[in-house]
Amino acid sequence: xxxxxxxxxxxxxxxxxAAFWAVSAAAAEPDSSGGQALVRRLTPxxxxxxxxxxxxxxxxxxxxxEPDIRTNGLLAVGTGKVSVTAAGFEQYYTMARTIAxxxxxxxxxxxxxxxxPAADKAPDDACARQFLGQVGRLLYRRPMTAAELDTxxxxxxxxxxxxxxxxxxxxxxxxxxxxxxxxxxRQETAEADPARAGSYRLNRFAKAARLSFLLWDSTPDDExxxxxESGDLQSKKGLDRQVARLLSSPRLxxxxxxxxxxxxxxxxxxxxxxxxxxxxxxxxxxxxxxxEQTLRTIVDLLVNERGDYRDIFxxxxxxxxxxxxxxYAVPVVVDRPINTPELWVPVExxxxxxxxxxxxxxxxxxxHSHPGRSSPTLRGKALREIFLCxxxxxPPGNVSFADVQDTANxxxxxxxxxxxxxxxNPVCAGCHKITDPIGLALENFDSAGGYRMQxxxxxxxxxGELSGIKFVGSTGLGQTIHDSPAVTSCFVNRMFSYAxxxxxxxxxxQFLTFAEERFAAKKYRLPDFLKEIATSEAFYQVxxxxxxxxxx
Amino acid sequence: MQALGRFxxxxxxxxxxxxxxxxxxxxxxxxSPSFAESRSxxxxxxxxxxxxxxxDCPGGIEPNIDVRFRGILADMGKSPKEIEELMAEFNGxxxxxxxxxxxxxxxxxxxxRVFVGDNPTQVPDPxxxxxxxxxxxxxxxxxxxxxxxxxxADTHETGIDNQYFRALGCFVSHRALxxxxxxxxxxxxxxxxxxxxxxxxxxxxxxxxxxxxxxxTFGRALETPIRTPRGLPQRDQTFRLDTTPRFFNxxxxxxxxxxxxxxxxPFHIVTGGGYLPLEMQLSQTQMRLKPxxxxxxxxxxxxxxxxxxxxxxxxxxxxxxxxMVGLNLPGIYYALRRLADGEPDPKTGQxxxxxAAYRFEALPAIVVKPARTAKAN
Numbered sequence: 001x002x003x004x005x006x007x008x009x010x011x012x013x014x015x016x017x018a019a020f021w022a023v024s025a026a027a028a029e030p031d032s033s034g035g036q037a038l039v040r041r042l043t044p045x046x047x048x049x050x051x052x053x054x055x056x057x058x059x060x061x062x063x064x065x066e067p068d069i070r071t072n073g074l075l076a077v078g079t080g081k082v083s084v085t086a087a088g089f090e091q092y093y094t095m096a097r098t099i100a101x102x103x104x105x106x107x108x109x110x111x112x113x114x115x116x117p118a119a120d121k122a123p124d125d126a127c128a129r130q131f132l133g134q135v136g137r138l139l140y141r142r143p144m145t146a147a148e149l150d151t152x153x154x155x156x157x158x159x160x161x162x163x164x165x166x167x168x169x170x171x172x173x174x175x176x177x178x179x180x181x182x183x184x185x186r187q188e189t190a191e192a193d194p195a196r197a198g199s200y201r202l203n204r205f206a207k208a209a210r211l212s213f214l215l216w217d218s219t220p221d222d223e224x225x226x227x228x229e230s231g232d233l234q235s236k237k238g239l240d241r242q243v244a245r246l247l248s249s250p251r252l253x254x255x256x257x258x259x260x261x262x263x264x265x266x267x268x269x270x271x272x273x274x275x276x277x278x279x280x281x282x283x284x285x286x287x288x289x290x291x292e293q294t295l296r297t298i299v300d301l302l303v304n305e306r307g308d309y310r311d312i313f314x315x316x317x318x319x320x321x322x323x324x325x326x327x328y329a330v331p332v333v334v335d336r337p338i339n340t341p342e343l344w345v346p347v348e349x350x351x352x353x354x355x356x357x358x359x360x361x362x363x364x365x366x367x368h369s370h371p372g373r374s375s376p377t378l379r380g381k382a383l384r385e386i387f388l389c390x391x392x393x394x395p396p397g398n399v400s401f402a403d404v405q406d407t408a409n410x411x412x413x414x415x416x417x418x419x420x421x422x423x424x425n426p427v428c429a430g431c432h433k434i435t436d437p438i439g440l441a442l443e444n445f446d447s448a449g450g451y452r453m454q455x456x457x458x459x460x461x462x463x464g465e466l467s468g469i470k471f472v473g474s475t476g477l478g479q480t481i482h483d484s485p486a487v488t489s490c491f492v493n494r495m496f497s498y499a500x501x502x503x504x505x506x507x508x509x510q511f512l513t514f515a516e517e518r519f520a521a522k523k524y525r526l527p528d529f530l531k532e533i534a535t536s537e538a539f540y541q542v543x544x545x546x547x548x549x550x551x552x
Numbered sequence: 553m554q555a556l557g558r559f560x561x562x563x564x565x566x567x568x569x570x571x572x573x574x575x576x577x578x579x580x581x582x583x584s585p586s587f588a589e590s591r592s593x594x595x596x597x598x599x600x601x602x603x604x605x606x607x608d609c610p611g612g613i614e615p616n617i618d619v620r621f622r623g624i625l626a627d628m629g630k631s632p633k634e635i636e637e638l639m640a641e642f643n644g645x646x647x648x649x650x651x652x653x654x655x656x657x658x659x660x661x662x663x664x665r666v667f668v669g670d671n672p673t674q675v676p677d678p679x680x681x682x683x684x685x686x687x688x689x690x691x692x693x694x695x696x697x698x699x700x701x702x703x704x705a706d707t708h709e710t711g712i713d714n715q716y717f718r719a720l721g722c723f724v725s726h727r728a729l730x731x732x733x734x735x736x737x738x739x740x741x742x743x744x745x746x747x748x749x750x751x752x753x754x755x756x757x758x759x760x761x762x763x764x765x766x767x768x769t770f771g772r773a774l775e776t777p778i779r780t781p782r783g784l785p786q787r788d789q790t791f792r793l794d795t796t797p798r799f800f801n802x803x804x805x806x807x808x809x810x811x812x813x814x815x816x817x818p819f820h821i822v823t824g825g826g827y828l829p830l831e832m833q834l835s836q837t838q839m840r841l842k843p844x845x846x847x848x849x850x851x852x853x854x855x856x857x858x859x860x861x862x863x864x865x866x867x868x869x870x871x872x873x874x875x876m877v878g879l880n881l882p883g884i885y886y887a888l889r890r891l892a893d894g895e896p897d898p899k900t901g902q903x904x905x906x907x908a909a910y911r912f913e914a915l916p917a918i919v920v921k922p923a924r925t926a927k928a929n
Binding site: 277284322323326327330333 | 774775778779780781782784786787788789790792918920
């Protein structure tokens with residue numbers, strides 16, 4: 001090794017050491033305050049996942065859910081602002097009865113009812129107490145109180161005596177548990193933080209629930225509840241142990257899917273439709289497959305491969321079905337017997353292919369388009385709101401969109417020409433300037449997500465701009481978004497909001513900055529970032545108790 | 553992981569050009585170096601080729617079901633009163649009573665009642681009406697222009713051999729003027745395509761945009777077509793060619809003025825049955841493929857086809873083809889046998905094949921075709 005190369009080597013070593021100590025020095029979590037202990041209604045996904053985890057895969061729900069409300073860009077934040085309507089309760093009750101009937105029927109009781117009654121046609125309080133206590137603990141995400149359990153045992157007793165059927169009594173008791181607010185709502189309870197005088201934190205069961213719903217999108221399992229019951233979860237070591245266990249589980253995929261389903265606004269697919277005459281390739285099958293393509297891509301990149309979050313905007317790897325292959329006009333070869341569900345195959349596009357990154361997926365370009373035409377405005381707005389956490393105001397009520405909507409205009413034959421004509425109105429120009437230059441880069445994708453190079457016989461110009469950076473086409477846009485610091489900052493904000501169920505407070509600003517630094521230090525790997533959040537104090541720290549903590 | 557590589561770019565580019573007539577073929581194994589360009593398609597419509605016009609049945613259009621069955625019952629010696637009583641229970645082919653058994657098993661001995669469709673010669677030739685007109689679609693298969701040949705309405709080629717059209721062209725269910733489809737074939741293809749594997753075509757050549765040699769592969773895929781919301785086959789679906797030898801054909805072809813034609817050769821394809829012969833075979837096959845501006849193609853396929861195979865396709869439909877579709881199975885049997893014009897039996901002299909033609913349409917698709925299939929018959 002020459003002197004100069006040794007010198008360079010030493011310098012690099014010194015820089016690396018300095019960087020290491022800088023990161024280590026920054027590793028201390030700053031104090032934060034704010035956030036509330038909330039009452040949050042279970043999302044449909046959380047309800048379904050909880051039932052699946054408690055009773056098994058084969059139990060059908062048999063009902064529908066009330067719509068959630070998107071607040072601050074997330075349904076998760078809206079869950080703290082919704083109640084249950086009378087019609088909604090009917091549905092919850094229908095589902096509860098359907099589930100309870102299946103759990104106690106002859107096919108399932110041997111495995112799901114863990115005790116055997118003394119007689120099948122008479123009450124057995126001991127057995128009922130054992131079953132309802134075990135199940136209630138998982139449903140309520142904490143041990144039932146003696147009074148709660150006594151009540152349900154009496155209910156089961158009376159029903160069994162009246163119906164002359166022990167399992168019918170059990171069914172009534174279980175139905176009660178399933179329609180209880182203790183199950184339908186995550187009730188977060190605060191307690192004084194012994195380590196910080198005057199501060200509060202979630203109690204151990206609320207902590208277990210917040211952790212479990214973040215990482216698994218489901219109710220805490222037995223082991224996590226035991227850690228809460230023993231108090232181990234309130235210790236740093238105990239928390240670290242549980243976080244590591246949850247992160248290493250395959251069920252982490254459910255948590256990641258739930259977060260991105262919320263963040264990407266996939267609930268809007270419920271009302272998505274395309275003109276079947278213009279876009280015959282966009283079938284109803286694609287409504288589900290478009291979402292699944294993106295979720296599979298994300299899970300594979302971020303969880304399986306432990307990749308860089310920013311690469312979701314540039315990755316050339318994805319998963320396709322035959323129907324998606326038709327939509328995208330790319331080959332998808334898969335063995336499938338007639339009349340069986342379509343299978344997924346991993347696909348990698350060649351370098352430079354315009355379909356790189358999830359901004360080119362149908363789940364983005366089709367979701368953020370009109371039924372019969374593409375929309376650079378909707379796409380640009382969605383990109384700013386979803387990935388940059390920027391709010392784009394709605395258009396004024398008195399604007400004419402005639403120019404933009406006239407896709408057969410003989411003069412303005414491309415979307416670019418039509419939106420440019422629309423911009424002569426200065427009232428419109430203000431907002432369109434921040435949306436359209438982004439969305440126009442995706443104009444190679446029609447309203448359904450199909451690729452095109454021309455519109456009305458005119459070559460499509462896909463040049464675009466974001467924050468002064470000019471680019472061309474979907475790959476240029478993807479790379480620009482990938483490199484934008486606002487993207488990771490927004491992601492941190494969204495993830496923390498999702499985890500806590502509320503928009504960050506000013507008192508949490510320092511923590512978010514810290515979290516961004518940690519995210520960067522961890523090379524934007526999602527599991528590592530989730531670990532940072534899940535083991536942080538800020539995640540469980542709340543303002544003073546909103547309710548008196550009388551019940552555990 | 554399916555690495556799309558250069559292929560994807562090719563798809564992307566061709567898919568967007570209005571005049572591009574199809575999509576590329578993936579070679580699973582080593583691609584054939586002799587093909588610089590490939591286009592592939594999935595058959596979206598397949599029908600017997602007919603050209604029905606006013607007055608083309610000198611004997612008249614075949615009578616409707618009620619009239620025919622009353623005539624058959626009369627021929628069987630039933631009195632007008634008996635016929636009224638029997639037909640009162642006919643009820644569109646689905647009623648109770650003995651009428652269906654009598655008609656279904658007509659002509660068979662009392663002690664051994666069998667379906668007339670399975671044994672058409674147990675009744676005399678009912679001499680169904682047949683087509684006698686100038687125009688008819690197809691090909692001049694024998695190179696001759698005779699009294700029993702048509703003139704193609706599109707190409708004005710004379711000497712067209714399409715005796716299958718002549719034989720059944722006076723049944724209402726087999727009549728249509730292109731681009732309309734005969735009712736029977738419209739229904740048959742719609743009912744068939746969801747339960748049989750797709751039929752695909754690939755064209756391989758040095759430059760398919762120019763006149764010159766082209767290799768045409770016509771075969772069956774391993775996949776069924778996926779439909780659009782309106783029920784039509786999708787464009788751009790990926791299919792794998794079934795390389796079982798009986799499931800595909802490779803023809804030497806030529807492009808002239810954009811239209812592809814092939815050198816006569818045998819054709820065979822296993823259909824999956826239903827409303828098509830189980831195994832469709834043609835000899836001295838000719839084919840014509842014409843591209844459309846939207847990338848699709850229309851085609852005509854013709855050759856000599858075993859008439860017994862055609863007949864048993866109809867007989868396989870059972871009594872319902874008579875009582876509900878309005879066909880006359882023994883009449884079809886005798887007409888096909890009488891009008892057969894190819895492949896004479898060396899012993900009896902009876903022609904065992906009948907000239908036939910089929911029209912089809914095909915949409916751009918992606919066909920995975922192992923390189924070893926790229927060899928002409």
